[in-house]
Amino acid sequence: MKTVPLGNTGVKVSALCLGTMRLNAGDAEKTFYSLLDQYVEAGGTFLDSANIYGGGISESLLGRWMKERRKRSRLFIATKIGFGYSGVDMGLQRHQIETECEKSLKRLGIETIDLYYAHVDDRETPMEETLEVFDQLVRAGKVRFIGASNFQAWRLDEAHWLSQAHGWAQYCCIQQRYSYVRPNPGGSFGFQIVVNEDLLDYCRTRSTTLLAYSPLLSGAYTRLDRSFPKQYLGPDTDARVAALKSVADEIGATANQVIYAWMMQSQPYVIPLLAASTPKQMQENLGALDIKLSTKHMARLNSAGSS
Numbered sequence: 628m629k630t631v632p633l634g635n636t637g638v639k640v641s642a643l644c645l646g647t648m649r650l651n652a653g654d655a656e657k658t659f660y661s662l663l664d665q666y667v668e669a670g671g672t673f674l675d676s677a678n679i680y681g682g683g684i685s686e687s688l689l690g691r692w693m694k695e696r697r698k699r700s701r702l703f704i705a706t707k708i709g710f711g712y713s714g715v716d717m718g719l720q721r722h723q724i725e726t727e728c729e730k731s732l733k734r735l736g737i738e739t740i741d742l743y744y745a746h747v748d749d750r751e752t753p754m755e756e757t758l759e760v761f762d763q764l765v766r767a768g769k770v771r772f773i774g775a776s777n778f779q780a781w782r783l784d785e786a787h788w789l790s791q792a793h794g795w796a797q798y799c800c801i802q803q804r805y806s807y808v809r810p811n812p813g814g815s816f817g818f819q820i821v822v823n824e825d826l827l828d829y830c831r832t833r834s835t836t837l838l839a840y841s842p843l844l845s846g847a848y849t850r851l852d853r854s855f856p857k858q859y860l861g862p863d864t865d866a867r868v869a870a871l872k873s874v875a876d877e878i879g880a881t882a883n884q885v886i887y888a889w890m891m892q893s894q895p896y897v898i899p900l901l902a903a904s905t906p907k908q909m910q911e912n913l914g915a916l917d918i919k920l921s922t923k924h925m926a927r928l929n930s931a932g933s934s
Contacts, residue, residue: 628670629916631896633742634799634836636772640703641673642891643916644838646900647689648680656688662909663692666901667701669913675802675838675900676735677707677746678715678727686734694736702741706731707776709746710818719749719757728764743770744802747818748778754789762795776802776840777820780829787833801830805839805897806859807848807886807928808867814858830895838898839890848882863932870931874924880914887915889928 630639645666649659663674676685686706693699708727711717715727731740743764745757764770775783775798783801790797805822814821822837830837846853848871855864875885890897903909920928 628672629891631898632836633772635834636799638703638772640898641671642898643671643887643912644673644675644705644898644900645671646840646902647674647676647685649902649904658904659688660692661906662903663689664696665906665909666913667696667698669916671913672701673703673705673898675705677710677744678731679707679710679712679746682712683730683734686731690734690736699737704735704737704740705742705744705774706735706740707744707746709744709749709776717747717749718752719745719747720752721756721760724757724760724764728769732769739768739771741771742774742800743772744774744776745778745798746776748775748782748820754782754786755793758786758790758795759793762790762793765796770796772796772799774798774800774802774838777804777818779820780823780825783826783829783835784833798835800836800838801826802838802840802900804841805837805890806842806844807871807889808844808855808859808864809861809932810858811861811864814861816858827895835895836898837895838900840900842886842890842899843883843902848886866932870927874920874928878918878920878924880918881911883911884915884918885920885928887912888918888920889925891915892920892925 629642631642633640676689708724709719761773773796778801783798786798803822804816804819810821844855847855871882871885875882887899890899901912903912
């Protein structure tokens with residue numbers, strides 16, 4: 628699988644990252660193991676989890692799969708801290724990060740987390756406290772790199788200057804809600820922050836890698852039984868969907884594949900987070916790696932709905 632730089636870390640990661648939020652115990656475990664196998668067999672190595680996913684179930688399943696497959700050395704593992712779940716409060720205080728890091732390491736069965744995210748911007752905790760403990764985890768070898776998720780661009784910039792002033796580890800990437808259809812002005816997802824032009828500009832100028840979660844909006848682009856969230860129903864929605872389907876028809880691809888290809892070929896480039904519940908869906912997603920959009924296709928997709 629194609630690889631791309633992760634910020635200024637000097638490390639390259641898979642151009643498509645596999646999210647594990649939907650991993651659950653029970654009858655579906657075998658299916659999700661097979662999806663992980665399918666992704667890895669395609670050359671993928673970048674796996675994304677969080678302590679909140681299933682209250683730790685996602686990390687535990689991923690850890691068991693890695694142990695059974697003996698593939699830890701080939702993989703780049705990301706997980707997150709910040710949102711609350713059963714018995715754990717929301718926040719990025721020192722004790723929370725230290726405690727949850729140890730729990731994640733144990734559930735994953737690894738000695739070092741490759742990428743550890745601040746999953747949400749905790750405005751109640753001084754940013755210095757959060758960044759200092761992240762830096763200490765890096766120096767202790769428990770974490771290699773740190774990233775942010777659901778941060779505004781100005782907060783990322785504040786973190787950049789604080790880390791630089793103190794010589795601390797810096798956020799190398801930002802994971803944010805992002806799709807091809809643009810949200811309407813004022814559309815809110817609560818603590819989930821949507822990519823905007825300020826963030827895109829920040830990522831370009833600071834060489835910060837952008838990762839996109841919820842890129843396919845739970846199947847709204849292709850499934851008749853799924854509708855676009857109301858936050859995405861704006862004045863340019865129809866024009867964007869029409870352009871997407873037109874390009875997909877021209878090149879013999881699915882709308883979902885075009886969305887992934889558009890992200891990977893954008894400036895700044897974007898790493899989409901894959902989600903699949905069947906091998907067929909996974910194969911469709913992976914097929915986006917073979918799509919090369921022309922300059923005209925990119926221009927048409929980018930300009931659709933613009934006045």
